[in-house]
Amino acid sequence: MTALRAWLQASRLPSQSYIALPLLLGQFVASRLMGRPLDLGTLLCVQLFGLLDQLFIVYANDWADQETDRRNQTATLFSGGSRVLVEGRLSPRAIGTAALVCAGGLLAVSTGLAVTRGVPLLVPLAMGALALLWAYSYPPLRLSYRGGGEFLQMVGVSGILPLYGYLAQGGDLGRFPWWLIACLLPTHLACAIATALPDEPSDRESRKLTLPARVGGERAAWCIVALNALTLAMAPLGLEAVGLRVDPWLLLPALAALGVVLTRPAPPGSRRMVVRVAAAITATVAMVSLPLVGLAFR
Numbered sequence: 555m556t557a558l559r560a561w562l563q564a565s566r567l568p569s570q571s572y573i574a575l576p577l578l579l580g581q582f583v584a585s586r587l588m589g590r591p592l593d594l595g596t597l598l599c600v601q602l603f604g605l606l607d608q609l610f611i612v613y614a615n616d617w618a619d620q621e622t623d624r625r626n627q628t629a630t631l632f633s634g635g636s637r638v639l640v641e642g643r644l645s646p647r648a649i650g651t652a653a654l655v656c657a658g659g660l661l662a663v664s665t666g667l668a669v670t671r672g673v674p675l676l677v678p679l680a681m682g683a684l685a686l687l688w689a690y691s692y693p694p695l696r697l698s699y700r701g702g703g704e705f706l707q708m709v710g711v712s713g714i715l716p717l718y719g720y721l722a723q724g725g726d727l728g729r730f731p732w733w734l735i736a737c738l739l740p741t742h743l744a745c746a747i748a749t750a751l752p753d754e755p756s757d758r759e760s761r762k763l764t765l766p767a768r769v770g771g772e773r774a775a776w777c778i779v780a781l782n783a784l785t786l787a788m789a790p791l792g793l794e795a796v797g798l799r800v801d802p803w804l805l806l807p808a809l810a811a812l813g814v815v816l817t818r819p820a821p822p823g824s825r826r827m828v829v830r831v832a833a834a835i836t837a838t839v840a841m842v843s844l845p846l847v848g849l850a851f852r
Contacts, residue, residue, distance in 0.1 A: 560643040564636045564652075566612045572745070573604040573611075575842045576711055576738075580719025582849040583796050587729055599667050600722045603680070604715070606660035611687055612636060613653035617646055618691035626756035628822035632831045633752045657684055667722050675727075679718045686710045701763040704746035712742040734845065737785055737792025741807070741838045744781035747774055748814070748834030752822050771822070775814050775830065782811035782837050789841075798848045807844070810837035 577600050585592045616623070616635050623635040638644045664680035667673065689695040690706045697703045712735055720730060750757065750764035751774060757767040766774040786808055790800050813833035820826035 576715035577719040580716035584723035584725030610656035707746035731795035733795040740781040741785040745838040807840040
């Protein structure tokens with residue numbers, strides 16, 4: 555049981571929402587635009603891909619960020635790694651092996667889908683997802699330490715994942731609703747910045763150039779609000795691209811984003827910081843969920 559609890563802690567399953575929702579959104583968009591029902595078997599395989607991708611990300615990041623995580627005294631549920639290596643609950647070798655197994659698994663699932671669904675592009679998309687994590691955490695690029703890591707997260711979650719789900723369900727690449735993706739890019743960038751807020755002290759000490767480490771937490775919080783405001787401004791175009799209209803539910807992500815700057819002061823390690831990050835995540839998750847729910851129930 556102790557080992558099982560350690561692996562559950564390492565897996566950080568609450569972060570699955572960042573992966574699962576964009577994949578689901580892409581699949582429901584394909585169903586709506588192509589005028590046919592979702593293929594259940596494909597849906598399950600796509601979400602399995604997402605689970606393996608999420609596990610690969612958290613395991614591989616834990617392995618890559620061991621030293622920085624040891625310096626981190628302000629970790630939260632949303633940031634600072636799973637802590638299993640810092641606490642000695644699992645070995646680096648075990649975590650590294652698990653990451654490689656998940657990488658192989660998601661490539662196998664993608665290959666199977668590519669063959670059975672006749673969509674060869676799924677394999678390079680899966681390889682792109684792996685490459686983004688490598689560029690984020692590992693040499694020679696290691697962009698999370700050089701600046702730009704948040705942009706890699708944005709591209710992966712807002713771009714690769716919805717497109718993967720869309721193509722797997724038989725979507726026509728020529729009809730892909732790029733305006734919806736453009737609408738969601740800013741809020742996903744905001745979310746990536748937000749999850750780095752609690753780690754600002756250890757990131758600065760480790761010379762990890764996240765936006766909060768470069769400009770400070772309060773300035774980063776205003777950037778998060780501005781990015782969410784940009785998403786809301788683009789929402790009419792994004793929703794129209796999939797046959798939806800703006801409705802009052804857009805107040806939910808707007809109010810959540812506003813909560814990021816209303817929760818102040820929010821120094822790393824404080825309860826206010828947890829609330830601030832949760833508000834930013836809520837804004838992004840709500841913004842992805844609204845078109846997903848609209849497509850699912852129409």
